[in-house]
Amino acid sequence: MSTFSGRFLEPEAFELTARNAGGRSNIVVGAGDAAGLMYGGLELAEQIRLYDLDGVKPTSQKAHVAxxxxxxxxxxxxxxxxxxxxxxxxxxxxxxxxxxxxxxxxxxxxxxxxxxxxxxxxxxxxxxxxxxxxxxxxxxxxxxxxxxxxxxxxxxxxxxxxxxxxxxxxxxxxxxxxxxxxxxxxxxxxxxxxxxxxxxxxxxxxxxxxxxxxxxxxxxxxxxxxxxxxxxxxxxxxxxxxxxxxxxxxxxxxxxxxxxxxxxxxxxxxxxxxxxxxxxxxxxxxxxxxxxxxxxxxxxxxxxxxxxxxxxxxxxxxxxxxxxxxxxxxxxxxxxxxxxxxxxxxxxxxxxxxxxxxxxxxxxxxxxxxxxxxxxxxxxxxxxxxxxxxxxxxxxxxxxxxxxxxxxxxxxxxxxxxxxxxxxxxxxxxxGNDRFVALLGERFPQANAEELFNAWQNASMVYPLTTGFHWGQFDFQWYIEACRSRPGPAQTESGFHDVNRFITLGVHPGTDNVAIPEYVAAMQAGATIDGTSPLDVATALHRRADAALEALPTLDETRGTSVELDRTLNDIRLMAYLGKYYAFKIHGATELALFRATGERARQQSAVAALTEAQTWWLRYTTLSGELYRNPFWTNRVGIVDWVELNAEVARDIQIAQDG
Known part of the structure; x- marks a missing residue:
């Protein structure tokens, strides 16, 4: 291997090339400055770890943003x-x-x-x-x-x-x-x-x-x-x-x-x-x-x-x-x-x-x-x-x-x-994703890296799917891992975002999500929905969470071989549980809003059923979280997160739907 500082390259840029010299094949790291040489060296070392010396691939990279x-x-x-x-x-x-x-x-x-x-x-x-x-x-x-x-x-x-x-x-x-x-x-x-x-x-x-x-x-x-x-x-x-x-x-x-x-x-x-x-x-x-x-x-x-x-x-x-x-x-x-x-x-x-x-x-x-x-x-x-x-x-x-x-x-x-x-x-x-899969394989060689990549990706998408629909733009207005904010934005005394707030809060302006009140109005008018409906969001959450949960039994076979992998799988499971909770909650909120608009008892029954399912998944989420992480914990923007207190709030959603 040889290195040189290539002044023709931009700052922080580097390239890996293979050159023949005296009948020997050399891997050359070229860079525009010391930073580029460092990044090139890190890239080369990573490729050797992941693919062995014979698998090193030529590449030219530069900073996307300075x-x-x-x-x-x-x-x-x-x-x-x-x-x-x-x-x-x-x-x-x-x-x-x-x-x-x-x-x-x-x-x-x-x-x-x-x-x-x-x-x-x-x-x-x-x-x-x-x-x-x-x-x-x-x-x-x-x-x-x-x-x-x-x-x-x-x-x-x-x-x-x-x-x-x-x-x-x-x-x-x-x-x-x-x-x-x-x-x-x-x-x-x-x-x-x-x-x-x-x-x-x-x-x-x-x-x-x-x-x-x-x-x-x-x-x-x-x-x-x-x-x-x-x-x-x-x-x-x-x-x-x-x-x-x-x-x-x-x-x-x-x-x-x-x-x-x-x-x-x-x-x-x-x-x-x-x-x-x-x-x-x-x-x-x-x-x-x-x-x-x-x-x-x-x-x-x-x-x-x-x-x-x-x-x-x-x-x-x-x-x-x-x-x-x-x-x-x-x-x-x-x-x-x-x-x-x-x-x-x-x-x-x-x-x-x-x-x-x-x-x-x-x-x-x-x-x-x-x-x-x-x-x-x-x-x-x-x-x-x-x-x-x-x-x-x-x-x-x-x-x-x-x-x-x-x-x-x-x-x-x-x-x-x-x-x-x-x-x-x-x-x-x-x-590309192939590099991330390879990095997961290096860190957790006992697991199927591609399955882990997909399960992790699917579980993590619960965050943007939920927050893109239930949009509290500032930190004190929404914290997804606890379903809460300060009391004012939540419009509840505790700060918990109950089923009523899931009905009334708007959507992220960069999405095509349709808020529940607009969806209900369109349904009553017999109009075509232009965008992703609340029920479509719930379906997408189910799909992502289910995909993660379906991958976990095979990945769980590795348990006990790595403390970090065990903890990672626990977190993937928790994110999937959270996704199921929000999917059922959005479904229940939509049905409750439709009941309030139409008086159809079947809608109310559907809301109660969905929110009851939501509670089941929330309890799974908070039970496992309580076993793994300190409870309660104090944040400076939404206050104290206490799983026991939040469990009672989730149960209250069912009562809200029963009361209509």
């Missing part, structure tokens, strides 16, 4: 929280994000999956990361976590995270000075850079957690001290971390009672000027500035930030929430359609791809992700990043059947197939 990142809501400290901190996922991972071993394993995994950046999201990270000249007393030593008895729900705009009872009841989880913190993150960024992974820090605003009101700092936008503090913090963050590729911000959340121009003026006076101060001190350093398009307009933002847009050392790009909170809803998304024209000819964006769906169970559907990625508009795309607001992807804390001495696994290792699929298809969406 930036392929992850969204990591980082719980740095109770004093400098992220959006996700009011949850078990964050509280269980505060110590994790200060663990060197976590980051080395995490970054190695991201590199193998072809991700090339990490975005750390925080409400106000500066006190935990930098010493700001003139504001030195704000820098925080040690890492603290609160021992308070948490409330179930906190404001969705992330205020109140510094309530006295939270900050007055704390424990130190790591003794570390601010200088040691700075050294830690420099090492992390160096380790990442060596693997073609950049770091970004992105914030929501205006939050001043961790400042304790020192120096007269408040969250008031017209406070000149606050403006000065933020400007100097941004500059110092960039100067402190030479390998930090860029910073970003969201205007909104805690910018109260002001118009978009006031928000943008503040953002430029703080973050924009801070970046300009840094590049003035370090001319020639390339800094990327990410502005989330949120509650403001792209061209108005660009006009306010013109000095950054035009600066030769600054790459100004937007960020936009492409599928709202649910990537797993439809391969066709529509929310960007009005945003794209506003970018004009010069501006680019990275797409926020939010998974606020699959936390508990190991999801994996390459066909869905491939089509989803191929549908993203390429002409305005600089990249995308994948992650959650309701979950912190640190170390697993839910699994109950962990063996004695078995360490807490990285979440992206537990969900390896999910994250690998997104990363690899983000780099090369032409990667």
């Amino acid at each position: 930036m392929r990142g992850v969204k990591f809501n980082i719980p740095l400290d109770v004093r400098t929280p992220s959006y996700s901190d009011m949850s078990d996922a964050a509280q269980e991972n505060i110590a994790t994000v200060w663990d060197w071993d976590f980051w080395t394993e995490y970054l190695d995994t991201l590199a193998r999956y072809r991700f090339n950046y990490v975005s750390l999201w925080s409400l106000h990270p500066f006190p935990s990361l930098v010493k700001v000249p003139g504001y030195e007393d704000i820098a925080l030593d040690d890492v603290q976590r609160s021992t308070v008895t948490w409330a179930e729900d906190y404001p969705t705009i992330a205020t109140g995270y510094d309530a006295p009872e939270i900050l007055e009841n704390v424990e130190v989880v790591k003794r570390i000075t601010i200088d040691e913190k700075i050294d830690f993150w420099r090492r992390v960024m160096r380790y990442a850079k060596d693997r073609n992974i950049d770091f970004y820090v992105i914030t929501w605003n205006v939050f001043t957690y961790g400042t304790d009101g020192k120096y007269g700092i408040t969250d008031a936008m017209d406070n000149p001290v606050t403006v000065d503090y933020f400007r100097k913090s941004v500059k110092q963050l960039l100067l402190t971390y030479p390998l930090l590729r860029g910073v970003g911000l969201t205007t909104g959340e805690n910018m109260r009672d002001v118009g978009f121009q006031e928000k943008e003026d503040w953002a430029f006076a703080t973050y924009g000027q801070g970046v300009l101060d840094a590049v003035a001190e370090q001319p020639g350093r390339q800094i990327r500035f990410i502005h989330r398009q949120h509650q403001t307009k792209a061209q108005d933002i660009a006009a306010t930030f013109a000095p950054l847009v035009k600066h030769p050392d600054v790459d100004f790009i937007f960020s936009f929430k492409y599928a709202q909170a649910h990537v797993m809803s439809s391969t066709t998304q529509t929310f960007h359609e009005s945003f794209v024209p506003s970018l004009g000819d010069e501006l680019k964006t990275i797409w926020t791809q939010r998974n606020d769906d699959a936390y508990l169970l190991r999801w994996g559907a390459p066909n869905f992700f491939r089509e989803f990625i191929n549908n993203i508009p390429s002409d305005v795309t600089q990249g995308m990043y994948y992650g959650s607001d309701q979950w912190v992807w640190g170390r697993d804390w839910l699994t109950l059947d962990r063996g004695e001495g078995e360490p807490r696994e990285l979440e992206i290792k537990k969900h390896w197939y999910h994250w690998l699929t997104w990363g690899r298809l983000g780099y090369n969406p032409d990667l």
Whole structure:
């Protein structure tokens, strides 16, 4: 084997070719840069593992999108929280994000999956990361976590995270000075850079957690001290971390009672000027500035930030929430359609791809992700990043059947197939299913890889089929694995989405699904249904779930040969159970709506029967989930998930149908 750096190739691109030299056949890895050479080496090593040396196939690959990142809501400290901190996922991972071993394993995994950046999201990270000249007393030593008895729900705009009872009841989880913190993150960024992974820090605003009101700092936008503090913090963050590729911000959340121009003026006076101060001190350093398009307009933002847009050392790009909170809803998304024209000819964006769906169970559907990625508009795309607001992807804390001495696994290792699929298809969406089947065969040689691939794909499709029909677009409006949201969107006291809410909630605009009220009206009028009816959705769910369940008995013959395979098969079974539940629930909701419209008792009887079947499958789902995973668990957007409580809610659906 030989390698060379091929300058004719694009950045991150590579090719594998076979060449004859002196009567010997050599496999040559050609690349346009070091990153491409790394990816080419990973590809070659993978092919040798999967197909042996003689089976290596020539290939030429390049990055489909330039930036392929992850969204990591980082719980740095109770004093400098992220959006996700009011949850078990964050509280269980505060110590994790200060663990060197976590980051080395995490970054190695991201590199193998072809991700090339990490975005750390925080409400106000500066006190935990930098010493700001003139504001030195704000820098925080040690890492603290609160021992308070948490409330179930906190404001969705992330205020109140510094309530006295939270900050007055704390424990130190790591003794570390601010200088040691700075050294830690420099090492992390160096380790990442060596693997073609950049770091970004992105914030929501205006939050001043961790400042304790020192120096007269408040969250008031017209406070000149606050403006000065933020400007100097941004500059110092960039100067402190030479390998930090860029910073970003969201205007909104805690910018109260002001118009978009006031928000943008503040953002430029703080973050924009801070970046300009840094590049003035370090001319020639390339800094990327990410502005989330949120509650403001792209061209108005660009006009306010013109000095950054035009600066030769600054790459100004937007960020936009492409599928709202649910990537797993439809391969066709529509929310960007009005945003794209506003970018004009010069501006680019990275797409926020939010998974606020699959936390508990190991999801994996390459066909869905491939089509989803191929549908993203390429002409305005600089990249995308994948992650959650309701979950912190640190170390697993839910699994109950962990063996004695078995360490807490990285979440992206537990969900390896999910994250690998997104990363690899983000780099090369032409990667075929044969490769994914081969990877499954390598990881689980005792199982029939093709049967496992199909069962996993079918079970995972329960998520988009259900969420594409029952559409709560934001994280606090719908969480499929628990059939619940905050009480307001659910229109129930508990937050459970009952049969009535399945009747009234609309469908995803990127699908051709027909909502139940429109379907009932069409049936009454004798009109032709234009689109996929609710009963068709239920049928599709049955078909996917049944296909997965029918494959499991053969796959179950491997049980006991691999702990990970056993856990994977359990999750496939759970997703299939969930699919059967939603299929019967949608059927029951449709029949109940038809009964209410027509008075036909047969419709009511059909609704009761379907919802009774739904309960059977739900109990199977929650019984097995309760055996495998911690119950209850607390999320920051939809509150406490408690299987026992939810079982009672499911039973109530039958009573609702009986009452009519």
